[in-house]
Amino acid sequence: MIQSATDLFNLYENLNGKNVVLNYVGLFNFNISNNLLIMFKKHINQFNIKLVSKKKLYNIMVEALDNVCKHNAPPTSEHSALGIFFLEHNQGEFSLTTGNLILTKNVQNVTNKLMLTNRLDVDELKQNYKDSIINGTISEQGTAGIGFFDMCLKSGNKLEYRFDEVDELHHFFTLKIKILTEKN
Amino acid sequence: MLEDLIIDRTEYTPSISFSVNAKDFMIVGEARPENAGKFFEPVLLWLKNFSETAHNDESFKQNKSVKVYFILDYFNSSSIKYLYDVLKQLEFIKPYLFSLEIVWSHESSDEDMYENGVEFSKIIDVPFIFEKR
Numbered sequence: 001m002i003q004s005a006t007d008l009f010n011l012y013e014n015l016n017g018k019n020v021v022l023n024y025v026g027l028f029n030f031n032i033s034n035n036l037l038i039m040f041k042k043h044i045n046q047f048n049i050k051l052v053s054k055k056k057l058y059n060i061m062v063e064a065l066d067n068v069c070k071h072n073a074p075p076t077s078e079h080s081a082l083g084i085f086f087l088e089h090n091q092g093e094f095s096l097t098t099g100n101l102i103l104t105k106n107v108q109n110v111t112n113k114l115m116l117t118n119r120l121d122v123d124e125l126k127q128n129y130k131d132s133i134i135n136g137t138i139s140e141q142g143t144a145g146i147g148f149f150d151m152c153l154k155s156g157n158k159l160e161y162r163f164d165e166v167d168e169l170h171h172f173f174t175l176k177i178k179i180l181t182e183k184n
Numbered sequence: 185m186l187e188d189l190i191i192d193r194t195e196y197t198p199s200i201s202f203s204v205n206a207k208d209f210m211i212v213g214e215a216r217p218e219n220a221g222k223f224f225e226p227v228l229l230w231l232k233n234f235s236e237t238a239h240n241d242e243s244f245k246q247n248k249s250v251k252v253y254f255i256l257d258y259f260n261s262s263s264i265k266y267l268y269d270v271l272k273q274l275e276f277i278k279p280y281l282f283s284l285e286i287v288w289s290h291e292s293s294d295e296d297m298y299e300n301g302v303e304f305s306k307i308i309d310v311p312f313i314f315e316k317r
Contacts, residue, residue, distance in 0.1 A: 030218040051293045062260050133268050146261045
């Protein structure tokens with residue numbers, strides 16, 4: 001049962017290693033995401049990686065944080081809108097993890113999108129991405145519905161995910177993306 | 185007379201500089217607004233009004249040349265949909281002007297930004313010029 005920031009930390013401890021570059025656990029909104037992105041820009045320069053890799057990382061981080069902010073389940077008297085963000089580094093590979101509460105009724109829809117994304121090869125991902133730009137519509141949350149395609153294309157890896165039941169109405173959605181970077 | 189559209193750059197939204205009298209229209213910076221619709225709707229509205237202005241004034245067809253510069257460091261997946269709409273609006277405007285070109289600027293090592301421009305150039309009927317910076 002996930003009810004507090006401590007529970008989220010414990011969940012994280014079971015999911016990840018220790019080489020944390022940036023981490024945040026708490027309430028999420030646009031300003032907090034923006035501050036994390038500013039911190040990323042400062043921290044990333046300590047790593048000897050190509051600009052193109054830095055931009056891919058930044059791109060994926062923007063999309064992942066956007067997902068947390070826009071798709072977090074609304075807070076209730078029992079659950080606040082707590083989320084997690086972790087960026088880790090291990091021998092040239094970065095790993096980005098986000099987690100947020102989602103409504104149980106949305107789990108299947110998100111799972112379907114993730115399964116579709118992971119099933120497509122690069123050319124199919126690019127085609128779906130392009131088709132969504134041309135023919136797609138903007139959701140109620142103001143998103144174009146192509147964030148998963150974008151993260152998968154930029155990272156070159158499949159998206160890892162899990163859903164932990166919180167209560168009948170809520171699940172905790174954890175998304176992990178591994179990004180291999182190129183050295184300068 | 186259509187008023188200029190001037191929007192200052194922020195950490196997460198690009199500057200916009202559109203003017204009926206200008207030869208160069210500029211979009212410069214990073215596009216990851218909190219609400220992409222709220223940011224881009226006035227831009228699309230201005231272009232629609234510019235289109236009507238150009239359509240109603242034969243002199244635009246005779247001697248108005250415009251270059252639209254996209255000098256972007258980054259845009260998120262919500263913004264790319266609106267950038268496509270901006271480009272489609274420019275495609276709509278092109279027949280009313282003497283010439284219209286899009287200058288797609290990207291950092292020399294930013295292959296993703298270059299590729300985005302190439303993909304847009306395949307589906308938008310306006311000449312693209314690619315510039316490295």
